[in-house]
Amino acid sequence: MAARFWDPDGDLYGIPTYPFRMAPPGLATRRQLRAQGLRPGGQHAAAQLLWFSNRYRRPGSPPTIRVAYLYRLDRALPVRPMTPGKRAALDKAMAARRICPECRSDAGYCIPTSLGMCVTCADTPALTA
Template sequence: MFRTEFDDPEGVRHGGLLTFNYRFAPDGLCTRRQLAAEGLTPGRQPIAAQIKWRRGKRFAYLYRRDLAVPKRPATDAQLRALTKAWVALSTCPSCKTEYGYYIPKRYGECLDCFEQAGA
């Protein structure tokens, strides 16, 4: 069943911002994630519209695809910094073992070291 609760393609009811129901946005308008999946970013363009769902508690801004610009690739320095951060956050400070996941901040060390300290 089609609900027209948030359908406002002229932007009269929602402060001048074109508003559509979930899955009913016109072609050419995309969310940030949809643009990112295509290797694009909104750039500095303004928000073109929004979609609303779940009784208006959920919403997503839409941007024009034709004004989107290609994403800039990360520099070598940025990639090195991300790698360094990953190593720091996935290495246990107690046993110095690097894991394939972040060490839980709740415990401050890997689960093995946490359990040994508690025993």
């Protein structure tokens, strides 16, 4: 199956393509770049990884083809440092996710979107008048 996605010249897929875990050295995904303190820096994807995945497969349907784009390490740039303004905006956004809309208190954790309120308010039975 892995040979199906082997296209280092890009003749079949239009961009050099490799099977999962078979990328050549000098290429990395966005996540791998970030782990090294780098970012793509405006460069286009130099290659891609393709693999079959059953994670989102519906019963009776074929496996999904997943893709991860690869970027050249020699063209990657350092991650921009966090500025005080960005830090303040991020702190404000995260604080808003901790405020319960029912009791208006800081829950100390991000409110689950499935509940829409803090766990204490969700567990308290509603009072009927």
